[in-house]
Amino acid sequence: MYTVSAVLGVGLAAAVDLLVLRTNLLRHKAFWTSYAIIAFFQLVTNGLLTGIPIVRYDPDGILGWHLVFAPVEDLLFGFAMVVVTLSTWVRLGARAPRRAAR
Amino acid sequence: MSHVAYLLILVACLLGTAPLELVLHVGVYAQWRRLALTLLTVVIGFGTWDVWSIHRGLWNYDGHYLVGITLPGRLPLEELLLFLVIPACAVLTYEAVLARRPDWRA
Numbered sequence A: 001m002y003t004v005s006a007v008l009g010v011g012l013a014a015a016v017d018l019l020v021l022r023t024n025l026l027r028h029k030a031f032w033t034s035y036a037i038i039a040f041f042q043l044v045t046n047g048l049l050t051g052i053p054i055v056r057y058d059p060d061g062i063l064g065w066h067l068v069f070a071p072v073e074d075l076l077f078g079f080a081m082v083v084v085t086l087s088t089w090v091r092l093g094a095r096a097p098r099r100a101a102r
Numbered sequence B: 001m002s003h004v005a006y007l008l009i010l011v012a013c014l015l016g017t018a019p020l021e022l023v024l025h026v027g028v029y030a031q032w033r034r035l036a037l038t039l040l041t042v043v044i045g046f047g048t049w050d051v052w053s054i055h056r057g058l059w060n061y062d063g064h065y066l067v068g069i070t071l072p073g074r075l076p077l078e079e080l081l082l083f084l085v086i087p088a089c090a091v092l093t094y095e096a097v098l099a100r101r102p103d104w105r106a
Helices: A002-020 A029-051 A072-101 B002-022 B032-055 B077-100
Strands: A055-057 B059-061
Touching: A002 A072, A002 B032, A029 A055, A029 A072, A029 B002, A029 B077, A072 B032, A072 B077, B002 B077, B032 B059, B032 B077
Parallel strands: none
Antiparallel strands: A055 B059
């Protein structure tokens, strides 16, 4: 169900940041400040997608708790996406100068 | 008109964040190779999650609000674009925060 996969997704994303790519964004103020801004706009877009509704959810796959029309699971999905995105972005950026120095 | 509803939301996200590149000069689109690799990672990971969820029947899309192009795995084109647009917006936001607070760079 969506609830389980969303929680697993957040766990995997955190593992990518802290253990795999070791970008440790989850320990930095820059990440959480950015996420606060992104989360606000995610609530708007998720609200539109589920409020119109462009996306429809199986009621048996979610807890049934909603935030601006969207199931809370969407917030977790979006959070995992932001963590993986920024971790990958930061890791790719850290490599470039080292290569240039060689 | 309603068929472009999802597409319009994505366009609004791109337009809303464009000033970060054009006015704040965060240089995210300028680093297009780095951005492309980042987006590819997200598309593969989260696209797979999406296709699996559609397959399991966890969610579906109302064709009334879609342009009507469906990709393998019954993924609407707009949903693939979402995995390009939202990460790009996220990176732009992150770089904009760092532009204002350079001492926060990890």
